[in-house]
Amino acid sequence: MSPLPATPSQTVGPFFHDCLLREDRCEVTVSDEGGAQIRVEGRVIDGDGAAVPDAVIEMWHAAAFARIGTDAEGAFAFSTTRPKGVEVDRGTMQAPHLSIAVFARGLMNHLLTRMYFEDEPSTETDPILRLVPQARRPTLIARRAPDESLTPLYRFAIVLQGAGETVFFDFRSPAR
């Protein structure tokens, strides 16, 4: 059977807040599956280095999902459990990471990226990161911020365009 024609994407536009960021928006943290709590603070920046104040970030890993809007400074923040490694295929492990989707006015399709951890030893050998040109890998690795509190804090910038442009992925079905 020939495949059905897929539905194209369109931008999320500027007016999504009341719908996508409503208070009871189905977020979850399956706390017994993940590790300890972590906090992530980030910013979304455009090609002029200006804040993107109307983006929405979706973050997920095996044990949590969150949807966060950026503020007037382009900043977003969330707390979650520390993710565990995930299999690529049976026997091959990936380093712990957060999967991230970015939606905004002006983005005709959402962008997909990942946040890895600089203080996680397996980050260095992650099979997906190794497919990224070495010079661009740092854009995917969150920095541990010095912090007095007990919850580890990571900082992660999402640069849509220009100097330090974040690596965005196109995930393709693996060859069988």
Add this chain to the structure above:
Amino acid sequence: MITTIGEIVRGDAAVFPPYLYEAYRSTLRRAPRLPLVEVPLTASELTRPRLDLSHVTAEDADLTRNAGTGGEALGQRIIVTGRVMDEGGTPVPGALLEVWQANAAGRYIHKRDDWPGPLDPNFLGIGRCLTTDAGEYRFLTVRPGAYPWGNHENAWRPAHIHFSVLAPSWSQRLVTQMYFPDDPLLELDPILNAVPDAARSRLVAAYAHDVTQPHWALGWRWDIVLAGPGATAFEAREQSAA
């Protein structure tokens, strides 16, 4: 429409719009300029954590009443229904659909929508529902109006409803917009026109007289086909590897 069209596309370039589409000005400083890095799908993309969907109620799908004022929204009452499927035609049950739209006068309740179109106190313009076992969804709403925007001189968006689809597989995540046929603004709209020619009509609903209810509401049908492998692809891969 003559415009610079970028080459960076995520997914099938015959289906999905390029990130850079100059006529839509907001793409100029937000589209990535470096090629996307092609990588294989992994369990991270083929599954998702189980969402708490207990908040989703039948009332959420009735935008004519869900403002909670006891009053009914003004405008032409319409039913928008269809099926969510994968590319093989298999229904996608349990997908979360979230919709938002302008009111019948073309005005959003959003605090940054400030053009002088009238607000409707009985209309929020937001709704949601879960697809049934047959992949079906259904919203009762009012037909949205066109509205002006600042993209270019005398720019007006054609009437549309925003759709967000969260399927059990993250690789099938989709945010898009549904339009109405015979709208003279469609051919002038850079956001719709950023979609490749052959795929554009898939964003336009069809009038469906069998959905129309006598003395009540006009019916529109719009099916959604999610690109990419579903959650079952991951399970099948796991089984074949076992």
